[in-house]
Amino acid sequence: MIRNNENLETLIADVRAFVREQWHPIEEQVARDDVVPPEMVDTLRRKGYFGWSIxxxxxxxxxxxxxxxxxxxxLSQASVALRARVGTNTGIGSEALVADGTEExxxxxxxxxxxxxxxxxxxxxxxEAGSEASNVQTTARKDGDYYVLNGTKCFITNAPVANVFTVIARTEEGTQGSTGLSAFLVxxxxxLTTxxxxxxxxxxxxxxSDVYFKDCRVHASQLIGGREGVGFxxxxxxxxxxxxxxxxxxxGPAMRMLELALGYVTRRSQFGQPVANFQLVQAMIADSRTEIFAARSMIVEAARARDRGEDVALSASMCxxxxxxxCGRVADRAVQMFGGSGYVADFSPIERYYxxxxLFRLYEGTSQIHQLNIAKLVLRGEGK
Structure with a gap:
């Protein structure tokens, strides 16, 4: 659902210009220093990129x-650090509050x-709670008007720079699986240390990084939605x-990598002609462009279904x-099209993108977990 085409086109044009004019020139610096410069974070704040979905x-x-x-x-036609810096606020960092938080x-x-x-x-x-996400061991024990949290979280994106954490903890002693889990804003x-x-x-x-809770006292007002047991x-x-x-x-990164590869193979000459003229290279271009189109089409259609209020558990998993x-296949082809220059960091950013x-195939559900989830949902639908 697009509410105002003109406003959206203006925003997308702003994002496109920002990525190419301000972010691409500092990608090597960000990779070398392993940090997004504070002045860039300030720019992202002024542009409102942290609040897209709020x-x-x-x-x-x-x-x-x-x-x-x-x-x-x-936004993601850039090194991953850019979207990661704002992505938790526009997604998993704020969405629990948006979905189930109280007005207060x-x-x-x-x-x-x-x-x-x-x-x-x-x-x-x-x-012990990765693909089996419901196997949470972190506990939240009620103590008057507070909960006392103890446990360890791992692989938490932005944890070292985060101010607020949406934390899933077990509030009901002796429960297993998704039962007895609650969500807190901490x-x-x-x-709480990282x-x-x-x-x-x-x-x-x-x-x-990891996140550690050691007798971390959280006021009951920070229980998301004010209800225990519905965290999962x-x-x-x-x-x-x-x-x-x-x-x-x-x-987005697949689009960027194909763009870079196209620029390279049209400039690079071998046997007296551009590498892009060779049919086996053209096959990689065709496969990449086709798969990008397929992914984009799937995602937009599933997004529209969610905006219509439909259940997108299956389509979201498939997307x-x-x-x-x-994206992994496009990255591999891009390295192949660049040849040695795709493997050597001195000559192109492709090895860094690769x-x-x-990681995309691992977090928020490995590919194998999604295969199982997709099959389960399909079979459940056939049973009905």
Whole structure:
């Protein structure tokens, strides 16, 4: 659902110009320093990029799902650090509040998240709760008007720079699986600490670390929605939308890598002619362009369905699975089209993009988990 075509086109044009004129020139610096410069974060704040999906009533742009994915495809035609810096606020960092928060909770946190004053993140994954996301061991024990949290989270994007954490913890002792899980908004405090950022294969500039809770006291007013035991349902609402968002964020880098590869093969000559003239290179171009088109079409259609209020659990899973795998295939072809210059960092950014996008097939559900989820939902539908 696009509410105003002219406004959306203006926003997309602004994002496109920003990515190419301001971000692309500093990508190497961000990769080298492993940090997004503070002045760039300030620019992102002034442009309102932190508040894309936060409702207008709380200072955001209130983008519909379709508008969000179209903008995400533009923003992500850059190194992953850019979208990661704002992405948690426009997705998993704020969506639990948007979906299930009380009015008081929304008023308290969303305006500051929309401006980028606060950076949010989702603290769900644990050492024993990855693909089995419901196997959460972090506990939240009620103590008067407070809950006392203890446990460890891992692989948490933006944890080292986050101010507020959406935390899933077990409030009902002795429960297993999704039963007895609750969601909290927890601000950084003495009882919440984060580890040193991991050393990673790629995605330099996007800090990821462990999160530790040691007798972390959280006021009952920070229980999202004011209800215990519905935290897992809240997470699934978040993930169904975020998987569409992430699928779009997988498609943008594929567009960028194909753009770079096309520029290279049309300039590079071998055997007296541009490399682009050779049919086996053209086959890689055709496959890449076709798969990008397919991913974009899937994502936009699923986004429109969500805006219509339809259940998108199946389509969101299919979009995330297809787009992340597609991006990996395009990255591999791009390296092949660049040849040695695609492998050597001195000659092109392709080797960095290749490393960056590898993570897409792992987080927010590995490809294999999505295959199982898709099959389960399809079979359930056939049974009906």
């Amino acid at each position: 409702p207008e009533a709380y200072g955001g742009l209130g983008l519909t799902t379709e508008e969000l994915v179209l903008c995400a495809m533009e 909770q929304k008023q308290r946190w969303l305006p500051r998240m929309a401006t980028g004053e606060l950076t949010g993140c989702l603290a769900l994954t644990e050492p 601000e950084r405090s003495e009882g 580890g040193e950022p991991y050393r990673k294969m790629g995605q330099a500039g996007s800090p990821v 349902q809240t997470v699934m609402k978040v993930l169904n939308k975020q998987r569409l968002h992430l699928a779009a964020l997988c498609t 995330k699975y297809f787009a992340s795998e597609m 490393r960056d996008v590898r």
